[in-house]
Structure formats: structure tokens, C-alpha cells
Amino acid sequence: MPRTEFSIDDVDRLVAETGHGKEAVIPILHALQDRYRYLPDAALARVCEITEITPATIEGVATFFTRFRRRPMGEHAIRVCDGTACHVKGAPAVFDAFTKALDLGSGEDTDKQGQFTVQRVACLGCCTLAPAVQIDHVTYGHVQPEKVSDLLEDFLASEADRKARPLKHYAEDAAGAGEIRVGLGSCCIAGGSDKVRVALEDVLQTVDASVRVKRVSCVGMCHQTPLLEVRLPGRPPSLYAKVQAEDVGEIVRRHFAPRTRSVRVRTGIGHWLERLYTGDHRDVLERHGIDVRDRPVAAFLSKQQRLATEYCGEIDPVDLDEYLRLRGFEALARCLPGSAHTGGPSCARLDSEAIIGELRASGLRGRGGAGFPTARKWDAVRGAAGERKYVICNGDEGDPGAFMDRMILESYPFRVIEGMIIGSLAVGAHEGFLYIRAEYPLAIARIEEALRIAEAAGYLGDDIRGSGHAFRLRVVEGAGAFVCGEETALLAAMEGRRATPNIRPPYPALEGLHGCPTLVNNTETFALVPWILRHGAAAFAAFGTAHSRGTKVFSLAGKVNRGGLIEVPMGTSIREIVEDIGGGVQGGKQFKAVQVGGPSGGCIPAALIDTPVDYEALTAAGAMMGSGGLVVLDESDCMVEMTRYFLSFTQLESCGKCTPCRVGTKRMLEIVERLCEGKAEPVDLAELETLARVVKENSLCGLGKTAPNPVLTTMRYFREEFEAHAEGRCPAGRCKSLITYSITGDCIGCTKCAVNCPSGAIAFRPYEQHEIDPAVCTRCNGCFEICPVDAVKVE
């Protein structure tokens, strides 16, 4: 695709399509960037001429968000995830590998041919497939540094025939025959499920049975993607994991009779299904056919309680009929005035007061991090004076290592929409928005599709289901800034300003979007509302602890056997989550800590593994519920390095408005970097602690107030590791400047390390003991991992 040249007419047309108001600035910049792949100065100047947007605003906004570029960029964007899960699984090495593969000099991000631009991003929301990489709109999981060239080739090759085939909708009458369910959440797609679906449709041409292919919501077993489930009437379902396109024929033929004999003969030859069951390895990937009754799967599922993620893995995200069949919109029906619906059981209609009363009784607290009582917020907006009010769903989920909201938006769009409509009834709003981060293209597409369907069916619009209540919903796409998750920053972005937070009070509930009362809730909070109204407050309150009721969705990732999206009752202990649901630490390593709440949270050490997940207990332990990312760390993870990672995240994401956060996070990071490089002194530890407290106490918004948490908790629980670093030692052997690699006499001369070493630090000497040149070694840990006899020593 050649680069599009700038023209005034072009810009005028894009602006005409997008809007002229101040609040159009981000959409206009998105449009320009889509068109030119960067933001030419001349285009920005032109926008200022023909809109209400001022030069200072457009430049301020264009340079604030990481999605926007002021430099021309390559044809394809490679986004290497450096979220928490990916980071601990080796994202930095993947990034370096791309830099090398594209032959980029320092400071360069685009190759000479202008084909690829490499960027680091925070969490693609596919944490269980870490390390993850997104090229344009294609996401790759489990990327290995030494395979990035293949990956680029694969991308270019498949780019040609990536004319995505639309999903066929099968008639309802296919019931009675079989059904094959394909997970089409981002994780599954990153695992290759779209290719699987295409292959499946091809293969199904060859079988007799009328089989329905159904895309389903995320199963939550993201560590096993892509997942494919075969359901035949009267038989237990068969679940296949880590399926590849070329495997599809085998699976289908196992369950359905082929049309011709020749095909049947061929099936006799392939034995891989057996291998799947025995857990044999094929290629590098391990694949399993798994059964829901299998012990591990049962363990994964049994401790869970699906409320926000009800019908997980069963429903088609955008099939409204199915949603209705499963009692969707029933809660709404009870709330609509002069209900045209037959409600569920003979319940009285809920007016706004009753809705809020129900939420109050349920004890629901906001799932966006701080745990503010939802009923109180709704009540405040309801009581606020104002003609216009807004309802906003916060789907910005920037926490690197969390992807619950993405999954909820992708899998249960109607549920979120229903929650928002109920919110609009409760507070008296007629307009609402879903602010979704740009890194979630699938979530945006799904929600937009669901909005169209819901509107067509009369669930949105000027007169919802004949009730007279008007409510319109729109998607607003983010542009890459973690701080936008903070509600006042989010509002600033929506109003077309730089996304810098404002002091609260005034709270958005009273003075929000354009100064009007605004209800801002997290995605999961909204998704829980229909369940509560349908089952009653008591049913919800029955789960959880005294002050944290109900369930919480977590994304479980890191060094755990079964990562994925889980929903558990509040009060479940971390031990149950890690050991029972997650199946313990990967590779039999020692459990060290679990990082809860991402960059605002902290690390809970092994000694406190029985801490229950509830707002107060986590805060007391120095962590924070945050958005609900759980990243499991093992003995090979260095806590100082983890601290450095989180600080570098918050430091990069600081909006830069207030001094303590803008400069303080930078100075803290410098100290921690010194620790990792062995250049620190013991006095640095005291300075770090003092500074952390000042930043925590004096920052303006939650980002700065919580940025020191990772520092303070790790220093609290792992002080000896910090002290060791101050003396120049890294006990976990992670900090590159503090460690050296060498090969011991156990070496059998297999040459694997030499072949694999990306920097050529190991000479190729078959059958001899190998040696590592410390001057060339980049400490990528590749040799350590590949050595079959553990002859590589790290010190």
C-alpha cells in the first residue's frame, strides 16, 4: 500500500465525516492517522482552520496519546506487548528480536523499506498467550524471539489472502444435528481460531451431517486456545484445545461421517488425535483434547462462579435471540415504565429508587478498582440537578496484565448494554457512551454490532420497547493512554482535551461530561447489574465477604499452569486461585508471589497466600484489587526487576500534570534502575522509600497515588532482595548487569546453545564443551532454556 499524500480536500472530507466540534479532536486524529499512517503538520493546521479545535489543543492531544504519530510510519504496525504477563514471559527479548530482524538502528522504529514499524504497547489483552504481538489487526500468541522472522513472513504471506471470510449464520433448524463451537475471543483468535473456523467451514462441506458452527464467547481457558468444542445430541461434549487449522479435518471426521469413502480411508492414516490424548508433543506446541470432566478442567471450572461471565463459552456474543432465550433483557423489562414485556416471575416494576435499592441491598461495589458502592454513585447522579445526564461505561482497561473487561465486551456485549440502559433509567439519562481502548479492536467491533442489533430490536433509541424512555449509546475509541481509565481524564479525552485528570470533588456524578451529571462505571460493574436484578440482591450478596459482595472476574496469567479468565466469589483465597484453578506454578517451580492489581497494586508474597480476594484484605496486604489482574511469579522472577517494570510503566503513563508523579516516578525509576544495574548504594533504599511516600501522598490522581505501591509492597515483603541489589547481587539471577552466564563441565557438546544464541556469543564446537563470551552475551537466557542437560550456569 503506497503512502497516501496529504491533500486539503481529503482532510476536509474526513472532517466533514467526523465532526467540527471541540470534542471531535480524537476521532479526527484517528481518521487522519488511518489515512496517512501519521499526522502531518499541514493536516493538523488545516483541521484547526475548519473546526473549533485550536492549534494548542490539537497538538496537545496528538502528542499525548501513543497511538498518534507525528512521524511517518511503516506500512504495518508491529505492536509488541510489554504488559506484565508478556514481560515476565520474555517480551523484552521479543522486542529486541524484531529490532534485529528489521535491522533498526538506535532510536529508529521503522525499517528502511518503510514496511514495518515496531512499537511497544501495554497489554494487548491476550496475557495467557504471552508473549503476544499484534501486527496490524492480527494478534500472535506465544511468540518466540528466534522465530520472529518466520512470523513476519507468515504475516506477509497470509496478508494476501486475508480477505476475512464472513461468519456464516446457520439456521436454527440445524438443531438436532451437531454443533461445533469455536471460541472467537481475542485470545482464541490470537491462538489462530479464525483460521480454524475457515478450515472448519471447508471441511464441513465434505460431511453429510448438517452441523452448525457457532462462535462463542470466551471460555476463559485462554491458556488452551484455540478451543473447539463438538456437541452432539445425547453425547457428552468433546473439547479440543490448541487446535490448528490442519487438525480440523481430523476432528470433524472423528465425530461426523464423511461423504465419500476415500476420505474415510485417509482418516485412518492420521493418528494425531491419539497423540493428543496421550499428551504427545507435535511441533513445539503441546495440544490436548480435553474433557470437561477431566480433573484439571473440572478444577479450573469448579471453584468458579459465573455471574458477569454467565454462559461463558456457550453463547454467541451477538446473537440477540439467544440472549433473550437465556433471560437477557428480562431485568431491563422489569425496570421499563409501562413495560411492554412480560417480565420474568411476577415481580413488580422497579422504578429508579427500587433499582438503586436493589443494588444497595446487593452490596455491589465498583469493579474498576476503588470499590466505590455502586448504589451510592447511582443515587448521587439520580439526585444531581441537571437536564442532561450521561452514562459512561469505562472500558479503557489499561492495566497491563488484565483483560476481563475486554472479554466481557467481546463476549457479553448485550449484558453490558442492558446494564447501561438500566443505569440510564435509574439516573434519568438519555445518552451514553462506551469508552473502549483502541487496543481492543474486536471488542469495539462486537459492541458496535451489538448496538446496531439492539437498536434495530428497539432496545435502544428514542422509545425503548414502547416505554417512552429514550437512550442512545455510542462507542468512543481511546487512543492509547493508561491514565484515560481514570474517570476525570476519560471525560477530558471525551471532551477533546488532553487526558489529564482533574481534582475531585467535583465528582463526575455531579459535574461530569460537559459539566453535566455523569454516571461512570466499569464494564464489569454494568455487566453485573442485570444478574442482580434478575436473581435478586440476596442471591448476589450471598457470595463474598462482609464488605465485598458477589464475585470478581480476574485474569490469571504469568507462571501458572492454567491461565485464563476466571470469576470467583469474593473472599476466595489466593491459594485456591493459584493452586486449584490455576493448577499451580508452571514447570514445578517455587511459587514466589502474586502480583495483584497491576501497576497500582502490589505483590502478595507466598507467606500470605491465604489472603482472601476482597477489597479491604488486599489493601491491607499493601496490594489493591485494581482492575483484577493476577500475575503469578515464581522463584526465577526478581522482585526488584518487577518493581522496575511497574515503575517504568507508570512513569511512561503518567500524564505529566502534577509534579510528584511527573518527576517523582522518574526519579524513583532511576533509583530502581540503579539497583538493577548494580550501581546503587544502601542509602538509595531510604531515599526510594521517602520519595515513594511523598509521591503517594501528594499526587493529584489515582495513578500517581498508587504508582508507589509496587515499590512499597515489594520493599515490605522482599527487603532482603533490595538490599542484595544494593550490594550488587541479584538473588533471582534476573538482572542482566548483575549476572553472568557460563557453561559447566556437564556440557555434552550438543551445539544447541550455539545455534540458538542470537548474539553469537557461543562458538559452534560439536562434541566439545562450549563456552560463552561474556563480552558478547546479551543475557537473553536462551542458552539456559535450551540446554538439555542444565549445563548453563547463571550467577
Add this chain to the structure above:
Amino acid sequence: MPRLRIDGNSVDVPVEATVLEAAALAGIDIPALCHVPGLRPQTSCMLCVVEDKRSGKTFPSCSTRAEDGMIIETGTEALRAARKEVLQLLLSEHVGDCEAPCRRICPAALEVPLMMRTVAAGDRDAAARLAQAALILPETLGWVCNAPCERGCHRGSFDEPLLIKEMHRRLAHEVPSARGIAFAAGPSSGKCVAIVGGGVAGLAAAWTLALRGHACTLYEREARCGGPLRDLNEAELPRAVFDAEVQNIIGLGVDLRTGCTVGRDVAMEELLGTFDAVLLACQDDTLEDAEDEEHVFTAIEFPMAVNAVAEGKGVADEVDRFLRGLPSVPRRKPFDCRLVEVREPEKAAFAAHRMDPATHGRGRERDAIEAEARRCLHCDCLKLESCKLRQYATEYGANQFAYRDVNRPSIETALVAGSVVFEPGKCIRCGLCVEITAVRGEPWGMAFVQRGFDARVRPALGHSLEDALTKTARECVEACPTAAFAWRDREERES
């Protein structure tokens, strides 16, 4: 009307008032950098934090409404520590010199750049007076000083340091009238001081005290004043030069008793009984006992003359305060931000708005002091006096180098538009100029660009500073809490 308590005072405030405004009503000044009355609070500097004892919360007072029943503390230990830390964070990335290095280094604190400006402007008289006031023995020092100032001179990074020492020597020599005309003993205070020791420190103290109206008697053991300077030969310090400058001091009415040793020719007890204060500016161990007396002061006769001048002035100041019954609180040294050095790659940016193009690439001008003075880069800050960052840094004792191993950002070229200078390195990202240009409807205005640590302000979309400030220059200069925005025509210090 909300009523709240601030530092123990009860105040009633208008409904919309902020805590900062409420405090002002109670006569309490809360430090604030990013807030000026009449503009929306920016809530960026976080210097104005206060604590509400009722809720235990700490928050910025400039943008928090005063509420009934609040119990506000504005100066707890923790708040003061936090403010100091915040200032240190700002200073850790601040790029600039408050004082010019020459002035900073000169122990007698000669306003070198001001002297250079005055000479360059053609006013030799004023320049000579300035040197006289600061150095007391400007011509003598012009011979004997080892001129540490010149070693710090930033011009030295380009070609050669300014001839500072020669400048004040020649001014003193060529404008002798400056002494007689400008300086006379002040109106009599009715107090008398004995100064023991006629070395440089004693002389400097005598001059200073005489100017303030105290009757001074100076005791010198030898036949001539000057301490070690007496031993210099004619090539090192012409006798006539020194004698003239001593005479200058005596001319203020100082009673000089040469050849008179205290403890032998006159008893110490007598001095203690006769004089309101006694200043010991000699190295005589036998007098040590007297030091315990409340009205006895000691000045060290430093071997380096300029240090001795500084010491004499400083101790004289203390004596003066004592005589006037003022408490002897040592004045806190004003905060002084330092560039440390102009690095090789920064030279062009540093010189851009400072170097007179006519002097470009020219070394020292020995022949004409005006030409030499034009070489000065005027390294002192344009807002030396009114800079709020500096004032608070002084008040809170902030240290620019509190964080180890921090490399200050590089010097950036200043933007100049007519009479306004914009120095990006001194910007604390408070946001006021962005706000001002936006609300006044500047067509381009100042923009915030980038985010986080890299956030900075600059004229929008690559426009010039002229374009950005078509009508708001004055307002920006006045609101900007530092010298990031300043008048090119600098504010001179009152001395």
C-alpha cells in the same frame, strides 16, 4: 457561609472560596506556584498541599473548596517535608543559573554581570560605585585577588573568561570620584565600636560599620594597616593604591590608632567597658577570653584578601544588628540553582540569546573596558528576584542535587520575541501560559506537548513565539512562576 479552622484560626469564608483563598483571609500564606488569582487553578505544582485533620486527607488547597467544619493545617512537619521534596523534584530537572557563576564564586559577592552591563551601557561611574560597595578595596583586590570568579566564567567555555578582576581595578582607578561622591558615613547611631586589627577584615568591617553610622575606632599594632598585604612588593600591589583605599575608609570618620597593641598599650577591659561592641579581627590568642562577652565579635583574618573582605562585611553586619537590637538570625542564603557547566553540545543553545554577536569568537579586549564588558553573557537569571520557585526553594531549604546521579536536561535554545524571552529549561510545566493563551483567544498560543516526564510547553504547531503571544506576553511573563517567561530587559536587584 462556611466556617473552618485554619492553623487554629477560625474563619468564615464566601461559599465558593477555595481553601487557599480561605487561608489568605485568615492571613496565612500557602505556597503556590501554579496558581494566580483570576485564572482557573492548574493543580499541577502540588506545593499548596494542606491537610484536613478531620478526614486526614492531604490535598491541593488551590483547587479544593473550603467546607464548613474543615480543620486545616498548612504547615505540619509532613507537609513541609513534602513541599521540600516537590521543590527538589522540580529543581532536579531545572536548567539554569540563578546567580551568574562569577557572582556566586566571588566571596565578596560582586554583582559581576550587573557591573558588566553598567560598563557596557557606558556608565562607568555607576559601575565603579557598585564595585566599591561590594569589594570595599576594589582596586587593591584588582591587584591581589586570585580571581576565582574568572575560573567559573561561562564565557570561558567559548573563548576566554571575562577580565573581571581587571575590570574592577580599572574602574576603581579611573573613576576615583565614585568613592568620594557616593559614600559618606550614615547618620550617627550614637553607638561606638572598637575594631581590633587593621588587616583587610578589620578595614572592611570599619567601612561597613561607619557607613551605618557607628563611630569606629580601629586599633592596629603595626604602623600601617593591611596585614599580609604590607609584605607585597610594588609589582604585586603598589603601595599608593592600597594607601589610597585605606584612606578612603578612614575618610568616613574612622578613628585609626596605629602602633597600638590591645592588651599592652590599651587594656582589653577598657575596650569592653568603653565600647558598645568590640570586634576582634586579629590573630591574638591572649584576647581569646574576651570572646565570651556578649558584645564581642570575632572576624577571621583570612589569608586571601577577598575572603577577608567578605568576612569583615559579614561580621560587621552582625555587629550592626546587635547594636540595633535586632535578633542575630543568620539570613538564609538564597537558593541558587546551578548549571554547573555549559557542555560542549549545549554551547550554541546557551549563547543564542546571550552573546553579543559583535563579540562572537573574540577573546579578551584589554584595551577598552566597554568592549570587554560587552563580552559578558549575563549568566544571571532574568527573574532573580521575583522567581517564586527560587523564593520557595530558599524558604524550604531545597537542594537542587537531592537525587544522586541525575543528569539535568540539556540547555535548549531560548525563544525570543521582541522583549520577551522563553527559556524552556526553566519551565516547571505549571500550565499557566497555556491557560492564558487559550482563554485570551490567542490564534496559536502555547501548547502542552508530549506527556508525563517528557511533557513540555512550546508555541503550538511549530509557530514562532511572536505568533503564540500576540496579546498575552505581559500576562504570561507576570504569571509564569519562574523565569521560563521573562522580560529580556531583566529585573535588577535592589542593592
